[in-house]
Amino acid sequence: MSSTLSAPFWGVFMTYSSKSYIEEKRAYWAMILPAFTIYLLVMAFPIVLSIVLSVSNYSGGKMFGGEKWGFAGFDAYLRVFRDPWFWNALKNNIYIVLVSVFGQLPLGFIFAYFIYARIVKAPEFWQGVLYVPNIISVIVVGLLWQTIFSPHGPIAEVINSIRVREFQNQVRGIFNAAGGFSLSDDVIQKILDLVGPSGQAIFSDPLIDLRDLLSSFHGEPIEEVYNALGNLFVQKWSPTFLTKSNIAMLPILFVILWMYTGMYLILFLANMQKIDVQIVESARIDGANEGQVMRYIILPALSGTIVNAAILAISGSLSSFALVFAMTGGGPSRVTEILSIYMYNNAFLGRPNFPLANAISLIMVLISFGLILLTKAVEKRYGGKEE
Amino acid sequence: MPEMIKESKSKKILSIIGKAAVYLIMGIFAFMTLYPIFWLIMNSFKTTREFQVSQLALPKSPTLQNYVGAWQIGDFSLLFPNSILYTLGATVGIIFLSLLAGFAFAKLKSKATKPIYNSFIMGILLTTQTLMIPLFLEVNLLGIYNTRFAVLLVYIGAGLPIGIYLSTEYIRAIPSAVVESARIDGAGFFRIFLSIIVPMSVPVATTLAILNITNTWNEFALINILVSKTELKSLPLGIYKFSGSLSSDYGKQFAALTIGMVPMLAFYIIFRKQITKGVAAGAIKG
Numbered sequence: 112m113s114s115t116l117s118a119p120f121w122g123v124f125m126t127y128s129s130k131s132y133i134e135e136k137r138a139y140w141a142m143i144l145p146a147f148t149i150y151l152l153v154m155a156f157p158i159v160l161s162i163v164l165s166v167s168n169y170s171g172g173k174m175f176g177g178e179k180w181g182f183a184g185f186d187a188y189l190r191v192f193r194d195p196w197f198w199n200a201l202k203n204n205i206y207i208v209l210v211s212v213f214g215q216l217p218l219g220f221i222f223a224y225f226i227y228a229r230i231v232k233a234p235e236f237w238q239g240v241l242y243v244p245n246i247i248s249v250i251v252v253g254l255l256w257q258t259i260f261s262p263h264g265p266i267a268e269v270i271n272s273i274r275v276r277e278f279q280n281q282v283r284g285i286f287n288a289a290g291g292f293s294l295s296d297d298v299i300q301k302i303l304d305l306v307g308p309s310g311q312a313i314f315s316d317p318l319i320d321l322r323d324l325l326s327s328f329h330g331e332p333i334e335e336v337y338n339a340l341g342n343l344f345v346q347k348w349s350p351t352f353l354t355k356s357n358i359a360m361l362p363i364l365f366v367i368l369w370m371y372t373g374m375y376l377i378l379f380l381a382n383m384q385k386i387d388v389q390i391v392e393s394a395r396i397d398g399a400n401e402g403q404v405m406r407y408i409i410l411p412a413l414s415g416t417i418v419n420a421a422i423l424a425i426s427g428s429l430s431s432f433a434l435v436f437a438m439t440g441g442g443p444s445r446v447t448e449i450l451s452i453y454m455y456n457n458a459f460l461g462r463p464n465f466p467l468a469n470a471i472s473l474i475m476v477l478i479s480f481g482l483i484l485l486t487k488a489v490e491k492r493y494g495g496k497e498e
Numbered sequence: 499m500p501e502m503i504k505e506s507k508s509k510k511i512l513s514i515i516g517k518a519a520v521y522l523i524m525g526i527f528a529f530m531t532l533y534p535i536f537w538l539i540m541n542s543f544k545t546t547r548e549f550q551v552s553q554l555a556l557p558k559s560p561t562l563q564n565y566v567g568a569w570q571i572g573d574f575s576l577l578f579p580n581s582i583l584y585t586l587g588a589t590v591g592i593i594f595l596s597l598l599a600g601f602a603f604a605k606l607k608s609k610a611t612k613p614i615y616n617s618f619i620m621g622i623l624l625t626t627q628t629l630m631i632p633l634f635l636e637v638n639l640l641g642i643y644n645t646r647f648a649v650l651l652v653y654i655g656a657g658l659p660i661g662i663y664l665s666t667e668y669i670r671a672i673p674s675a676v677v678e679s680a681r682i683d684g685a686g687f688f689r690i691f692l693s694i695i696v697p698m699s700v701p702v703a704t705t706l707a708i709l710n711i712t713n714t715w716n717e718f719a720l721i722n723i724l725v726s727k728t729e730l731k732s733l734p735l736g737i738y739k740f741s742g743s744l745s746s747d748y749g750k751q752f753a754a755l756t757i758g759m760v761p762m763l764a765f766y767i768i769f770r771k772q773i774t775k776g777v778a779a780g781a782i783k784g
Contacts, residue, residue: 131681135606138687142602146595146658147614153655154621157632164635174639222527225520239770240528243535246766246773248716250734251758254741254751255534263748265537268553369530374777381778422623430625433718433734437741451627451719458631459723468631475628483623 158476161469171463187466191474196445200453204429206364207449208482211424214368216417219375224409226376227383228401238380241373253437256366260352267350274348275341281305282340292333294322306344313343353439356446363438363447370434371427375420382416383409418490425482429475450475535759542752549748564753572736572754573728581715581732583646588653589710592661593703595654600665601695605677606687615666621659626652627719634723644725649732652720657710660780668702669695708769708776715762733758 168183191197222241226234244252258264285301286292296318303310303317314320328336352362386409394404432451435441441448441456448456450471458468541549543560569575602608603615626633633652634643642648672695680690696703718734725731737758740751766773 135687136608139602139606139608139610142598142606142687142691143610143614146599146618146662149595149651149655150618150621150658152636153626153633153652154624154629154659155617157629157636160636161629161632164632174635222524225524230517230520231524237524237528238774240531241524242774242777243531243763243766245777246712246762247759248718248734248737248762250716250718250737251755254737255538255755257741258748258751259534259537263550263553265533265553272554369527372527373531377774377777381775426623426625430627432627432630436718437738440741451630454631458634465631465635472628472631476624479625479628480623 158473161472165466165470165473167466169465171465183466187464187470188474190467191470196448196453197450197471199446200448200450203360203447203449206360207367207428207431208425210364210368211371211428212421215372215375216420216424218368218372219420220379220413220417222372222376223379223383224405226380238377241376243373244370245374249433250437252366252370253434256362257353257438260350260362262347262349264350267348270348270350271345275345278305278345279337279341282337286333292336294325299325302340309346310344354443356443359439359443359447363435366438367428367431367434371424375424378420379413379416382413386412414490418486421486422483425486426479429479429482535763538752538759539756542749542756544749546747546749549752564749565757567747568740568750568753568757571750572739572757573731574733574736574754574757576729577731577733577736580646580730584649584653584721584732585711585714587646587650588657588714589707591650591654592657592710593706596658596661596665596706597669597696597699597703598691599662600669601691603662603666604669604672605674605695615662618659618662622663624659626656630719630723633720637724644727644730646730649721649724649730652724653714653717656720657706657713660709661706664702664705664780665699668699672698704772705776705779708773709780711765712762712773 165187166182166185167180169180170178172178222237225231226237231237259266261267282302282305285298285305289295289298299318299321303321311317324339325336328339351358353359391404391408394408399407430451431449432455435447435449435452436455439447441452454468454471454475457464457471537553540556541553542564543562544557545561545563548558603611637643637648637652640648642651676694676698677690680694685693715732716734717732718738721732721735722738725735737754740747740754
């Protein structure tokens with residue numbers, strides 16, 4: 112009885128189960144494949160393509176059915192390593208990595224701690240404002256700071272207006288000493304001494320010409336005299352932050368430091384706030400000071416976050432492109448080129464050199480992975496107490 | 499006793515100095531953020547001539563002329579809709595595909611999960627920008643250079659690794675019993691996904707939306723190599739136009755920069771809390 116019953120029963124169960132199994136398999140692949148296909152197209156295929164092209168002599172045009180191209184050895188890599196501009200770009204990228212890891216991260220951490228420990232008031236304000244640069248398009252940020260550092264920016268305006276005011280105060284002092292607006296030889300000579308030979312050079316006969324000029328202001332408010340003299344004699348200072356090759360990298364690093372510190376602040380603060388308040392409080396009751404709380408509670412709790420942040424900073428710094436592209440475009444005369452711009456220029460400026468550009472692309476990927484592995488190794492060696 | 503009072507007094511002075519230093523440093527950072535933005539917006543209402551004479555004073559007679567000019571030169575009436583399309587398209591695409599694959603990784607059994615999921619995790623470490631040259635060549639090879647399709651494809655592909663990571667981790671935390679009881683009631687996997695998983699995944703979807711909306715709206719490096727036709731460009735490309743020969747026309751440049759900055763600034767002011775949370779959750783590598 113039981114055997115006649117059990118056979119169809121098990122049969123029904125088996126078909127149901129295998130049907131369900133097949134359905135699950137089908138659903139699984141239908142759910143995975145759209146994402147996986149796109150992922151392969153956008154990430155994996157380009158890597159394979161760059162491996163192939165970096166050892167080829169492909170020079171543009173149709174990849175299939177066009178001009179023939181084939182294997183050409185590792186020339187591109189040799190050329191990259193022999194090119195001083197590659198090392199220049201790599202050096203600039205390393206500066207950016209260093210500013211990120213040893214500038215943004217510690218500053219972001221310290222700022223986060225100030226807010227967390229209520230050392231500063233108005234936590235919402237600081238968080239809100241310091242994150243703003245991250246929300247704005249890097250192109251906007253780059254062009255904005257390019258203008259700020261330019262001769263038409265506010266820095267130049269402030270410095271120049273200070274210089275003009277200082278000069279005008281000195282002229283005012285001369286007039287005040289003479290008892291008011293005066294055209295006496297003594298006053299004229301003092302003004303000429305003040306402007307020095309470079310200022311006098313604009314006159315053919317300084318004494319007479321300056322007196323003529325000043326007398327033309329007779330009857331007008333004395334401020335007009337100060338303004339005219341200020342405009343005439345104070346040399347305008349033209350900042351060369353982004354045009355002098357030996358310092359052009361500094362403003363870029365400065366902007367990078369300012370820009371992303373707020374992001375790490377947010378990241379560290381969010382993780383500090385996850386720490387159990389009772390642990391910190393009971394440590395304080397037991398007599399732990401600010402430093403001990405930091406050393407024994409906060410730092411260990413955040414070690415994982417710090418490593419993550421370092422990895423984020425490294426991979427971000429190595430691939431950064433738009434900020435430098437907008438601020439200097441790699442100039443003046445290529446000194447601020449970073450790897451991504453060096454690669455971009457090899458592919459799109461002048462005659463394209465695709466094997467070279469692809470070799471650079473691969474080198475960047477490898478450096479990135481290398482540094483990330485290094486960070487992980489450091490974490491394993493020194494950190495990783497928390498689990 | 500006096501000794502102790504003295505000590506606590508000097509400690510107090512020290513802590514006041516320390517506090518002042520803290521406020522000073524953070525104040526400098528805040529000033530460097532707020533003042534340039536104020537300076538930019540203020541000067542965008544001056545004519546270029548007025549700007550050259552005085553850059554620090556408020557505009558004497560504010561003009562909208564720069565905005566009219568910048569809007570035309572930058573073709574912003576074409577680029578604005580494009581930016582919206584790319585941002586929404588990529589964000590919706592990333593969220594949908596990430597949740598879908600995340601559900602499969604988390605709740606459906608397969609031996610393929612480990613290698614495929616890990617390959618996505620590896621992708622978190624890779625920045626798509628490093629691959630812009632091979633991507634440019636690939637897009638040409640496939641004949642999709644200068645198409646919206648290519649832009650969306652690349653944006654979605656670039657956003658998937660972190661999207662899949664966050665979705666999978668999130669859906670794993672949903673009890674499997676929820677899925678199993680729906681199965682026993684006879685629901686198919688796609689129905690379970692749409693009627694159970696998606697509604698439960700709103701928090702992680704919000705995080706992904708926050709991350710991807712800002713990233714995509716501001717993206718420059720990739721779209722720069724994917725399209726060259728004006729009618730396909732996004733806002734950052736239009737703004738970049740104002741850097742070359744146009745950069746001496748300060749009034750228009752500032753208006754263009756303001757146009758580029760204001761939408762995201764407004765987005766940030768409205769959704770600041772969610773953005774802050776999203777960034778903290780999304781800043782995961784490896």
